[in-house]
Amino acid sequence: MALFGVGRGRARDKEAVPGPEVLAPRRSLDGWTLxxxxxxxxxxxxxxxxxxTLMHGVSAGMETPWTYERAADLLERGGERPQxxxxxxxxxxxxxHIRDANAVHTRTLGRRRQRLRKRLGTPPPRGSATEEAVELAEPLESEAIPGTPASEPPVEPPAAPAEVDEPAVIPPRPAERPPVPAPIPPKPTEPPPVNHKADADDAAELTPLLANRTADKADGGDQPEATPELPPKPTTPPPLPIPPRPTRSALPIPPPEGRR
Known part of the structure; x- marks a missing residue:
């Protein structure tokens, strides 16, 4: 085959490893080896x-885009563009869902894949790639390669009917509650008018009564009655004296028998 992947003058006398299958490494004592x-x-x-290690991850279907990007970097730098x-x-x-979760890496790897296909003259696989992969892998009409089938123009979806802008309905503003009036303090009442004539009549009636009471006090009629004298309370007799208990020394000591 032609030396499609050879570059930078590293191995111009050696053929590149053909694709499209990934060259899987084999197991060794210290890991994976090529x-x-x-x-x-x-x-x-x-x-x-x-x-x-990277090629083993690619063969095992790892879900990290960096593994595929780094492996493609090393292979393309070494002149292995088919791999x-x-x-x-x-x-x-x-x-x-893995490609959707890494949309930035997917677009980068898709453009890189399209560039390698254009350089190697390899058409995209039909039936095996998904719609997103084919859309990223197919070259543009301005960069179409002779001998390859032209891509079909994309079918534009029918335009949605234009929406008529209706005026926005502004809800009515809620009515404000009237302020509660402050309580009015009661009006102070005026004192009743003084009837001086009635006061004079009352004073004229009370004057002889007060004079009679004063005369009774002078005669001694209103003196309080004397309280009767109460007999004195009986006093308790003093306690009888208790003679002290005789001690042993006060008792007479009998003489000894031998001296009678």
Whole structure:
């Protein structure tokens, strides 16, 4: 086959690994390795070890777009453009929800896939790619490659009927409640008018009564009665004296028997 992927003058006497299948690494004692494959002649030891880990993730269908992007970078830098295109094709075989969750990476990898297809002259696969992948992979009409089928023009959906702008209905403003009037304090009442004539008549009637009471006090008629004298309370007799108890020393001591 032609040297489609060879670049930068690294291995011009060696053919690139053909696609479209991804070259899967094999298991080794220290991980995954590509030793003994056609890719081992194009990369150094460290790059080959990293590429083996990435290619294993691509073959296993990892859901991280960075794995496919990094593997495509290493392969394209080493002149392995067919394998880089196979890695990008493997990304677009993932479920739709994974690509929708990484929309930025999906658009970037789709444009890169389209550029590699144009450079290698490879038409997009029919029937295996989803609508989003085909839409990203197909070249534009201005960049169409001779010998490849032209893409069908996209069918525009029918335009929706124009909506008539209706004036917005402003709801009526709620009526404000009338303010509660402040309580009016009661009007102070005026004192009743003084009847001086009635007061004079009352004073004339009370004057002889007061004079009679004063005369009774002078005669002693209104003196309070004397209170009767009460007999004195009986006094308790003093307690009888109790003689002290005789002690042992006060008792007579009998003489001894021998001295009688």
């Amino acid at each position: 030793e003994g494959t056609a890719l081992a002649r194009r990369f150094g030891r460290e790059e080959l070890r990293e590429l083996a 880089a295109l196979a890695v990008l094709d493997a990304y677009f075989t993932l479920p739709t």
